[in-house]
Amino acid sequence: DIVMTQTPLSSPVTLGQPASISCRSSQGLLHSDGNTYLSWLLQRPGQPPRLLIYKISNRFSGVPDRFSGSGAGTDFTLEISRVEAEDVGVYYCMQATQFPWTFGQGTKVEIK
Amino acid sequence: EVQLVESGGFLVQPGGSLRLSCAASGFTFSTYWMQWVRQTPGKGLVWVSHINSDGSSTRYADSVKGRFTISRDNAKNTLYLQMNSLRAEDTAVYYCTRAISDYWGQGTAVTVSA
Numbered sequence: 470d471i472v473m474t475q476t477p478l479s480s481p482v483t484l485g486q487p488a489s490i491s492c493r494s495s496q497g498l499l500h501s502d503g504n505t506y507l508s509w510l511l512q513r514p515g516q517p518p519r520l521l522i523y524k525i526s527n528r529f530s531g532v533p534d535r536f537s538g539s540g541a542g543t544d545f546t547l548e549i550s551r552v553e554a555e556d557v558g559v560y561y562c563m564q565a566t567q568f569p570w571t572f573g574q575g576t577k578v579e580i581k
Numbered sequence: 582e583v584q585l586v587e588s589g590g591f592l593v594q595p596g597g598s599l600r601l602s603c604a605a606s607g608f609t610f611s612t613y614w615m616q617w618v619r620q621t622p623g624k625g626l627v628w629v630s631h632i633n634s635d636g637s638s639t640r641y642a643d644s645v646k647g648r649f650t651i652s653r654d655n656a657k658n659t660l661y662l663q664m665n666s667l668r669a670e671d672t673a674v675y676y677c678t679r680a681i682s683d684y685w686g687q688g689t690a691v692t693v694s695a
Contacts, residue, residue: 508681510626517676517685518626529683561626565681568640570616570628 471496473562475573481581488549490576492562497542499566506565509538509547512575513558521560522547554580583607583684585677590689597667601689603660603677611635611655613680617662619673620688629675630662645671667693 472495482488490509498505509522520529522538525545535550549556557580562573589601603615617629630651631640639651650663660677674688 506681510682517688518682519685520681520683523681523683563626563682568631569642570631572626572628575625 470569471498471564471567471571473564473571473573475560475562475576477576478574479577479579481579482549482552483581484554485551488552488556488578490547490560490562490578492540492545492547492573494543494545494564496567498564499542504566505541507538507540507545508563508565509536510561510563511556511558512561513555516558518561549578552578552580583679585679585684585686587675587677587686587689590675590691592692592694593667594695595668595693597693598663598665599667599691601662601664601675601677601691603662603686605658605660605677605679608679610653610658615651615653615660615680616678616682617651617660618676618678618682618685619671620676621673627673632660664691667691669693 474493476491498507505525507525510518511521512518521532521536526538537548539546559575559577561575584606586604614633616631619629620626632651636653648666652661672693674690676688677686
């Protein structure tokens with residue numbers, strides 16, 4: 470199974486400041502179809518996860534442009550340019566390149 | 582508007598069975614592959630099972646293989662998860678998700694306890 474490792478696991482941030490989360494996979498995530506199925510999800514308290522970013526860097530419908538994704542191979546990053554109060558929650562990276570799909574442990578983002 | 586509504590979660594004894602359902606609306610259900618993902622209280626997310634758009638291909642996590650069966654009824658726009666031989670470690674909130682998990686339901690809670 471592909472292991473997804475996120476850092477940090479906790480990130481206290483100041484409103485209006487940037488934040489960054491890293492995700493490393495134990496194997497490359499390039500699929501045979503040429504796509505890299507690396508996604509980022511946000512789970513706000515008491516809610517189901519929601520998709521933010523798919524295929525490394527594509528923002529899902531309705532996701533603010535302060536969220537951006539980057540990376541390749543085994544190293545990926547989610548960046549929030551200016552954190553807002555509604556960004557609080559747990560962020561997960563997820564790979565859907567190979568079964569079983571696997572998730573990172575989650576990074577808890579909270580306001581300082 | 583895409584909607585996924587899970588149901589069927591309950592308190593069940595170890596060794597028991599449950600069938601979860603996920604009613605889909607707002608999109609052409611029969612053209613999307615679907616998944617079940619579970620989340621243990623206070624823990625992270627774990628992929629459980631996948632089914633392709635016509636139901637001809639399924640995949641399972643090793644932890645549920647041989648005990649859980651995913652299926653779908655495209656005429657009813659509904660996804661199912663038949664769970665047999667339930668164990669305490671199956672206790673979780675179960676979510677159905679669409680395709681690359683672009684949409685998630687609200688989840689249904691399964692508790693396996695004597």
